Amino acid sequence: MDRMRQFPSRGALRRVGLGPADLVVAAGVAALLYALVRVGSGLHAPFNPVTYPGRIPVDPADLPYDAARSLLRMFIGLAISVVFAFVYATAAARSRRAATVLLPILDILQSVPVLGFLSVTVTAFIALFPHSVLGLECASIFAIFTAMAWNMAFAFYQGLTTQPKELDEAARVMRLTRWERFWTLDVPSAAIPLVWNGMMSFGGAWFFLSASEAISVAGHTYALPGVGSYAASALATGNLAGVGEAIAVMILLVLGTNVLFWRPLVAWSERFRTEQSGSAETPRSAVLGVLRRSRIPSTLSRQLHPAREALDRGTRVFGLADWPLQVDLRRRRVGDLAFAAVVTAACAYGVYDALHYVSRTIGLGAFPHAFALGAVTFLRVVVIVVVSTLIWVPVGIAIGLSPRATRLAQPVVQVAASFPANLVYPAVVALLLVVHVGLDVGGVFLMALGAQWYVLFNVIAGASAVPSDLREAVNAFRLPRWERWKALYLPAVVPAYITGGITAAGGAWNASIVAEVVTFGRHHLVATGIGAYITEATARGDFPAVFVGVVVMSVYVVATNRLVWRRAYRLAEGRFSL
Template identity: 30%
Template structure:
């Protein structure tokens, strides 16, 4: 049973990851090369990436459980929910890669009359490889982080479970089977470790130039299979596109019409949904969210400062000692992937045994959701951006210790710190749904905040309240992103953007 659960979870992770890569390539390249698509999808994605996983529960139930046989629908819903925790940063990675393409590529496309398929398979996908691999390190960890939430979809009296390692671990703990619980956690850690050693570390080492402990044989085989499959699909798409060339205008019209119809139906459903809520019900729900948001916001600001301090400490250790840095990277990869909700039963003695125990465990879960974004951005991109000439000057003039950190080390990392901090900001908001409320055995732990509110609404089956709360929370996050964070990025760009 345990092996079957582990296999099922790994399959869902792989299925969600493949779907995320394809989604990222399609949407990211489309946004980068079409201003109309960019103007429509960019603000929508800003909102979607800010919605915690609980906010997608109603969509998962409506899209899959309602229209498919229950067993298939629940499985698809679980993959969809994992996909929501993987895909957003991958889309923006592809978008930035294709957006920054040298203009000479566009001249090449026009000169050789490349079709959409040729551009997608042989230009946009290859140029996005580095960003996809870099973002996959964080996304893969994020998928495991929300695995349990995706394998148990609960909304009011309706609860849907799939066989999986995350649901198995929680069930074993709640039933009092501690041996099964610890065996499940041990197997989870083993799978996470193996996937990094056999797949992600070799991928990062070969494509990003990182020196991570790994075994390359499995990755090389997978790379050959994926390359052959992708090349075959590319060649096939060229043939199909050539055959359909004479129907290009008709197909383009049908595609645009289908998208328009889908958007209209979606908008009408949203309007109908808001109409069913009614103003008297809408206002109290909105006020409840606005009351809880500052509580979570204060926690997240503290978490960001703590994450930044820890990330800089680990980065400095890695910078000074390569071997120790490699060991810390492996530990980080494993810890980053532990599903958030598993920390609660693992540390149940602390959470339930002390007056402030729940806040301590909540702090750890929040850190899980935020710290690794800063960590990976600084380790993967930041350390490689420290200029050699500054290092040599520091050595010549014997600038060490605090002056080196203040005037050379931290300023060199600022662009990576900014990018990582923004991602950590979003990750912390998403983590709030598992950091502020949890059921451990017969005990419900509720420390307040917007994450706890979303959980209470889901337990009550208040779909309208859940949707309103998730959208309002997303709007607040986007508003802060477009004001405070955008100014911070402009400052970084103005101060360091011109440096070679």
């Protein structure tokens, strides 16, 4: 009898005891909090424009701290990009009127070079925090944000516009609020493409880390502690050993974030597959396994449950996910006409003001020449997209269909996509000089170094999201390999490929700024194109010419997206969504 009375208490003690997984998670949280406090304290250092250094010391002993500062900026930029993608893509996907404005704006934003955003915002951030280095930190984080946000917004938009209709109807029948629908349906349905595009965006931001941490404004350069500015200082002083150290640390950071952050997210996102049968083989992550065995995450989740219920109740005042099936077409037509009139008037005024500015500075005759240069760069972008499609679509499908191949290829692809290609530009130019190939042709290869990975990552995400029951069906019917690709694999990745194509094209336009003008020793190579036009105008301080170049580039990007990619999106929504 005494033993029976003691048994529940023993079980209770065992339930509240900490296991090995709990100890590992607790130690990891403690280490993370300490690192945040230790690194975050440097964000509020005093700032003096006169005495602030333009370069950081190239000392290997400082690399761990510099790497931690860079990693903190990257994750802050990633968090802001996720919030931006949630808000912006949801507005574009749920409102037809908003989409007519938001999608062209997104097309323009992804075509504007990251350095262009940086030159405009640095002064504002420094004025906002005049006596603290926090202004420079905000400018650097904003530059990283602009390298991530547009791709993630396109990925989330694609996930929303291609979600299964049955789930949409279920959300209406269950009378979910818009808040509940967002977290119950919208985010899970776009989880896989959002994770893979977040990984791609995170990798692409490493490319611009040197420029975002060594900030130039009003003729002064301010270098923030970071692995990017470390590499820039080593390059400026000709310290090749320092450049190698920075690249080695950057690769370690990429591999570490892949193991500790991205691979667990990829494995976790598998729960949001749209399928009726379980996958035979799913991605695995030791970190995710430890988190699932630990009771700490579930305990924290239970503590936050009342707040979640309060949010669910409070958001009902903003309306339900349900809306009437019968719509007053006359009222909607009148509203559409009024909205179109306002947008047209605003655009007309903007065009008139821009043309007036150009006419009284360099003259309207600059536009025909700029459009001719834009056509040359446009041909390079088309070649990059076509070649990337032919190479990386079959490779991405093969990787995405095999969790084992995904696990092996993910870190390799991420390191290749994250590698700062601008550091190898001099070596590539030296090779072009040896083989006597001009930058007009070699510029295509330089632009492709950073743009091609968008296609690969999106195709991998699309292939990994193919339901297992459909894969089993084609196996059961014993279809030939080509029939499987034609009937299932290629159609299944079309929506993801379109997102990859549109972001790869935007990345190629962006890369043309640095790929069409390259200096190597005494050699200064210039290619014919709008990227070189903008770069040389910026070097001369000819801001009207810079404005003309950016406008022409934006026109090409928006026209291509509206005439090609938007129609492809509609085709994917109608024919290739599950």
